[in-house]
Amino acid sequence: MRIIIDAMGGDKAPEEIIRGACDASLTVNATLVLVGREDVIKENLAKFKHDQSKIEVFHAEGIIEMDDDPMVVVKGKTDSSMSEGLRLLKENGDAFVSAGSTGALHTGATLKVRNLRGVRRAAIAALLPFDRPVLLLDSGANISVTPDNLLQWAYTGSIYMNRVMKVESPVVGLLNNGTEECKGTPLHVETYKLLSECGDINFFGNVESKDIPYCPCDVLVTDGFTGNIALKLTEGMSKFMLKSLKSIFTASVTSKLSYLALKRQITDFRTRYDSSTYGGAPILGISKPVIKAHGNSDARAFKNAILQAERFAESRACDEIEAALAARKAQKIE
């Protein structure tokens, strides 16, 4: 197996990315192809313990910046680590991982690697790290969507959660502004109907955002605008609450002592609800596994994203998504 890695993408690239790849090389059963400036990569490889037999370096001169227009990945910066990495994925790779620009990665994956047959729009699927992890898709790529897009994501999300996350019979919810089936815009009413009629989707119904932390679902479908608002607000609120908690603990000597007594539990709590424990966000619907690691990934987060890419590629979930969509199409024609 060949996992292609964008060594230059992300806020902490290249050092933390390469360090994460070095750590991963000690456990993965795959070749990791680091794409980026050869001298920079080699200099960093020298710093961290790694399994040399599992690492290859592929030179790419350019770098896609976070504020670049996403289209540069296919026009303008085709010499970049992301663009070259996606080409290698298409030609001879099994998975791709990048912590670079989400927009560029989605555009590049769609245009250079192509969608699976039958997939209209690939979705970014973020895993919300609650007690029952929830795959939220789309979480930012597709701003305007159709009921059919949401239906496809119900399939792709269910298959990912089953194959890669080992959830036996994933339950799908529709993010909405109320639980009744008449709620939301015409998009939601129509999608509710479609999902209810699908015998092979385990549809729960509408889910209100207040219930996301205790979500009874494994997959939550929504348009990319709403998904982005929900994903980022979850992150923002966690950060705010943890920061407020810290200010409670540092208020006095007594409270500082209490902090020491609770330190382990608080660290456990942080780790448990840290999304990078699971890796990154798969872009579902692309013909090969593509993982978007968080922009601020450190070595640990990036290593987890690589391990996730390995599980995703091994699972053959992409084949199953294609088969499921073909079966649905055949059903509809009958």
Next chain:
Amino acid sequence: MRIIIDAMGGDKAPEEIIRGACDASLTVNATLVLVGREDVIKENLAKFKHDQSKIEVFHAEGIIEMDDDPMVVVKGKTDSSMSEGLRLLKENGDAFVSAGSTGALHTGATLKVRNLRGVRRAAIAALLPFDRPVLLLDSGANISVTPDNLLQWAYTGSIYMNRVMKVESPVVGLLNNGTEECKGTPLHVETYKLLSECGDINFFGNVESKDIPYCPCDVLVTDGFTGNIALKLTEGMSKFMLKSLKSIFTASVTSKLSYLALKRQITDFRTRYDSSTYGGAPILGISKPVIKAHGNSDARAFKNAILQAERFAESRACDEIEAALAARKAQKIE
């Protein structure tokens, strides 16, 4: 001043609602007109200390339930406490407070009391209780909106924050999926342009949801669908984090002792970020002040909503909203 109160609306009605009104009667400079079943109201009034000279009772037989169609307030349940209360508001009242169905209250206020001249859609404006309180509108009533609706809400929200919340020069943000002006749907791009060009709106720009807890704005405008997702997720995440915190504290004897040491700070934190400290959500754009108290309001929350209604009525913010919209219309015609 006459503040009309829906004594039968809300999860904890009538007891907690009437208790809140009794508490408020001891401080307000207004007559509180309790609308609902006379015998029930009188029975509850007997239980709680109140200023008799400030309370009137008005009998209404019916009750609007949470799952009733919102239209029953104008057709079908016109004998209900909410419907009769809105009639009294229109005829001879200065403000109205209800913890009943949001949909029915918005519909009833719009159709029975009417919008201010020039207002196309009244918005539900929820105050998010962060260090810098943020007025989020619309937070649920108007699912599909136009740039012009959002612009009007920028005005109404700014005037409310200035007049009622005493914020000197309120800053307005547009909730979006990125900070660049090209972000979002055509609605967002067009609204960004409109708000930028308004000399009398203090426009900050786009605000991402992750920044809501540290929002640099006093007013955040959005469509009612997105606003509802954001509002409820803020509530859901707070609840989730506080519950998780509790489980950390009750894990062991040591942690329980730490809890005792920190009890006061934790209670302060809860109170500080409890939206009911501010009262309820004003419905902005109606010709008279209407406050939607949270459905699960207890006496304290409902009392705060009554005090807020008093401040709102005293502020004459409704007159100012009408004047501001008329001035903008005149400007456009010139």
